[in-house]
Amino acid sequence: MTPVFAEVGYYEPWWIALLKGLVIFAVVFQLVPIALLAERKLLGRFQHRYGPNRVGPFGILQPIADIGKLVFKQQFRPRTAVGWMFALAPAISMLTAVATIAIIPFSDTVDIFGTDVGLYGVDPSVGILYAFAFGAIAFYGLMLGGWASGSKYSFLGAMRGAAQLISYEVAQGLSLVGVIMMAGSLSLTEIVDAQEGLWYIVPQFVGFVIFLVAGFAETNRPPFDLPEADAELVGGYNTEYGGGRFAAYFAAEYLNIIVVSAITATIFLGGWNLPFVDPPTWVDPIVVLAKTLLLVFFFIWVRATLPRLRYDQLMSLGWKVFLPLATVNALVTAILVVVID
């Protein structure tokens, strides 16, 4: 095997890799309209409203109507925009969001048709770093989109997004160091296996909180939706976008939420492990998806609850609170790991 696929320990034919890539993409991508609808419906419930309930039974066709409307709209771009970059930026956002799905493990290796298949896209030995790498590239989608629009509001939104992403990526990375030290591996499947007895949310609670809050910031969700800041920036980096390109940004945003939720579920909520019971293997992907959706619900819940932070509050929270806290958390974990072993 090539080093990228290290520690797989078995041979996987190319067609299986292709097939499972398609299946995982199809399944996870289906969560996007679900998250879209769930968000609008739940936000309604949180405000004593119903949310969309006119398109189809219970409004379940609302996301299709939304996306259909966007896709059939005319593409336009401002005269000051930088053409190819303007078109490329939403694609980058989409690509990086999709690419991160690959490392989410839904289960361990299983036997399908006589061949061993890992129920995940890839299991690189760099594991979490892969997610961080694509998270960092995702920032180009925002930044290029905002800059290439040739509009000051877009650019302001993109600058805010860039600053925010950089600030919180550091804390997010450090918050995971404790987990990595406890599991002794970067590979997500091994991290899940290490949580069989106790989910990392218990010993690494501080890390969990920091990771989740930084996740809110990374996905530009309220209370950290400053890059969008509807009230001040009209729409932030995607102000000048419309039609299909806006739909791409929109879908990428929700896909990012799902990806961050899935990674949190994998790292802190024990992946496919359940407490007290040991269900058969085919239940594992359902468990992972359920935990993911639970965290998506939490994302929406927080959106309905917290007001947007002021910009300086956001920065001081990231650098003065979370970064030191994550560092101390990593330090304490390191000492404890050495002491206990």
Added chain:
Amino acid sequence: MTYKPDDVVEVLRAPRPGPARSSYRAFGETLRGLKTTFARMVEGPKTLQYPEEKVAVYPRFRGRHKLHRFEDTGLEKCVGCSLCAAACPADCIRVVAAENTPENRVSAGERYAAVYEINLSRCIFCGYCEIACPFDAITMGHDYEMSDYNRGELIFTKEMLLAEPLDRTPLRAAGE
């Protein structure tokens, strides 16, 4: 006391909480906020699904006008006195009176309203017409759905005002 720019204004502030206290407070208050919003979700929606469910009105709600007939004889109560038109601050009522004749008896009085029009696009629903009317011939009804595609349709004639409204607006119950 006049303000002088050199004056030092001292603002009293509570002592800033320490890092432990403030982070505890931030965390606790966030949880409290989450609890509050979750409780709202549990309560369930309070929205009325408007076209299907209508807002119930109070008995004295002033909606679209109604003209009345006597229930026993079927004669119109309006005698064409134009007091409603005189009382109307928006000047939206037009009455043209005509004499009742033995072979064509429309109202109980000497005269009747040959033309009775209310321009509902001008009406302010003040209810003065109802108060001015000496025979209780015009009252404010309970209908509030009066939108239309052009203004001409909003001029209600006597026949329209005499007719029973097609959809009745729900009336609020006594204790509601």
